[in-house]
Amino acid sequence: MAKNFTTRAENYSEWYNELVVKADLAENSAVRGCMVIKPYGYAIWEKIQAVLDKMFKDTGHVNAYFPLFIPKSYFEKEAEHVEGFAKECAVVTHSRLRARANGKGGLEPDPDSRLEEELIVRPTSETIIWDTYKNWIQSYRDLPILCNQWANVVRWEMRTRMFLRTAEFLWQEGHTAHATEEEAVAEAKQMLEVYAEFAEKWLAMPVLKGVKSANERFAGAIETFCIEAMMQDGKALQAGTSHFLGQNFAKAFDVKFLTKENKLEYVWATSWGVSTRLMGALIMTHSDDNGLVLPPKLAPIQVVIIPIYKNDEQLPMISEKALEIKKALEVKGISVKYDDRNTQKPGWKFNEYEFKGVPVRIAIGPRDIEEGTVEVARRDTLEKEVFQQADLANKIAHLLENIQANLYQKALTLREENTHKADSWDEFKDVLETKGGFILAHWDGTPETEQKIKEETKATIRTIPFDAPEEAGKCIYTGKPSARRVVF
């Protein structure tokens, strides 16, 4: 990726922001740190929702909905959890407004309406869900509970970025309750697999599956599994997490059940989530200087047809052919937009749909009508080719598959080119400085060492990969033995 998307974009961040604006995905809201997701951006989110929702249901989950407000005291019940989220909560203190007392006009919270207990706008729903689950669970026959919630959450972040970290964001959060530790761990791992499959097959984004180190773990979890992707600037992005919560929340909310053997035991828990950040990942993984590049499987518009005509007499004939093509494509399940607006010129439209990342563009004009052809342009390579109209639908369907595969391969190649091994402290620092990207290195497994490495180099352990080969080595920092490499 070059950095000349616009003359103003001086770094990757600016490039990304420009891209979001030009592709018409979202804009900053008047509300601090929040964003407005525009119709085209939301269409992508709906697609993500639809696919994930089906995958959740295929793995036995059901949807439910829990309250937006959480009583403050719920947070106080799980010590680590409250510590993790306390600094970024929106707090509701009053229930009504009144005219300002100083008589200058305007409104102020009515002091008489002060809430006895403040309500927290959910930053995540573990607490209120576990408070609810307590009432749902008495016996092993009530387990497992496999619920998912599609919702918005609020985290009062210091610094925000569209899609990647907004004060309010949309997500799904799964919360499950199990009778045994093994079952809960299996659930957490299964959902990570679901996320990884979604990322790779739908987003065309290769991910590393693994475990978070203790320092990076979710507040209140025993183990955090994650998928990590590499963006085009070589930086890592956490694209999804799945947590094994052990019995922490069951103990905090006193959720016990009677086993077959009539023994009272605490329930085992998991939670897992992905958010609108996935859209940020999608943008940063594939886009180029001409705008967004969407993988065909997620594009709200997969094919756009643009008529080219000199005068209004030519249009009906072209439209007839274009609509015929549109119909043939739609029969194949391809989503097609025919843009016959006479308010914009063809060149303008070409640019417009490139900004929007539409995978395939078909242009059809008088010349094509005569010769029985169309001009087909693919967004990923920007190549144009003349296709015969005969059997066009099959050719386009094939092309879409081809683009999907190509995007994945391109992203994978980029990751591989930017992943290096380091076997000594000097080599580690050198690679970090000169190459960046992911570094595979040995680590002694202690939080202290991780912390020291972070302090000295700013590098963090992104994940401890599941599929890392067993390989004896020495920690790059302390020289102590290590069984496998981790990803910095």
Added chain:
RNA sequence: CGGGGUAUAGCGUAGUCCGGCUAUCGCGCCUGCUUUGGGAGCAGGAGGUCGCAGGUUCGAAUCCUGCUACCCCGACCA
């Protein structure tokens, strides 16, 4: 929350140091004509509490004080 920066039309900006005529220019928008295979040309037109609140001054976008919002870097995070 620490460091740096910015705020002028829908968007991007000039002007601010050194106060002074009707606040500059480009994109976009509207009207008309000509155009249409890669962001059209010409002509005309509409659009402004110069972030907010005070202050200094004959006079403030410009100087002073306070506030707010946004952007970048860091810490934190999905």
